[in-house]
Amino acid sequence: MVGRTRPGDAGAKVLKAASTLFYRDGIHAVGVDTVAAEAGVTKAALYGNFGSKSRLVVAYLRDRDRRWQEQVDAITAGHDDPRERVLAVFDAYEAWLSRDGYRGCAFLNAAAEFPDPADPVREVVRHHKTALRSYLRTQLERAGSDRADALAEELLLLLEGTTVTSVVSRDARPFSVGKRLAETLLPAPGEQAPGTAR
Known part of the structure; x- marks a missing residue:
C-alpha cells in the first residue's frame, strides 16, 4: 500500500x-x-x-566498514600494479574524508568513545584496521617486498597520521605529503626484493 x-x-x-x-x-x-x-x-x-542502541552502533560501524571497502575496491580497481594499489589507498582516504567534511576516521572516533577493549564496538574497529593492514600486506607481498608485514604496519601508521593531520587542518594536502612519503617506503617499480625468485 x-x-x-x-x-x-x-x-x-x-x-x-x-x-x-x-x-x-x-x-x-x-x-x-x-x-x-x-x-x-x-x-x-x-x-x-x-x-538496543549498542547493537545499532555496531551495525553502523559494520555498514561503514562495508561502504569503505567498496570505495577502496572502486578506487584501486583501476590499478593492476600492487604498488599503485597501495598508493591508491591514500586517494581513497582523501576522497572519503573530504566528502564527510573532515570529521576524522569513524572507527577511531568510536574507539575513543568506547575505551573498554572488550566492548563489541572495539571488536568492529579492530576488524576494520586489521583488514586494512592485511590488504596492504597482501599488495606489498605481490610487489615483491621482503618485509611486507613490517611495511604494512608502517604504512598504516602513516595513513592514520595523515588522517589526523588532515582533520586538524581541514585540508586534503596532508594526503599528498603522505602519499609521497609512502612512495619512498615502497619497492621501486620493477624492483624485486633481495632473495625473491627471478
Whole structure:
C-alpha cells in the first residue's frame, strides 16, 4: 500500500540516520529518540530492528566498514600494479574524508568513545584496521617486498597520521605529503626484493 513503511525500510532508514548523526555529533551525544525522529520511525521500530542502541552502533560501524571497502575496491580497481594499489589507498582516504567534511576516521572516533577493549564496538574497529593492514600486506607481498608485514604496519601508521593531520587542518594536502612519503617506503617499480625468485 502506498505510504506504508515496510519493516526492512524502517531498518534501512534507522541505519542511514544513525550513520549521519553518530559520525557528525558523536555516538554518546545522540540518543535513540533523536535517531528515530531523524529516520521518521518510532522507537519501537528502531528497537524492533536493532534491539538496543549498542547493537545499532555496531551495525553502523559494520555498514561503514562495508561502504569503505567498496570505495577502496572502486578506487584501486583501476590499478593492476600492487604498488599503485597501495598508493591508491591514500586517494581513497582523501576522497572519503573530504566528502564527510573532515570529521576524522569513524572507527577511531568510536574507539575513543568506547575505551573498554572488550566492548563489541572495539571488536568492529579492530576488524576494520586489521583488514586494512592485511590488504596492504597482501599488495606489498605481490610487489615483491621482503618485509611486507613490517611495511604494512608502517604504512598504516602513516595513513592514520595523515588522517589526523588532515582533520586538524581541514585540508586534503596532508594526503599528498603522505602519499609521497609512502612512495619512498615502497619497492621501486620493477624492483624485486633481495632473495625473491627471478
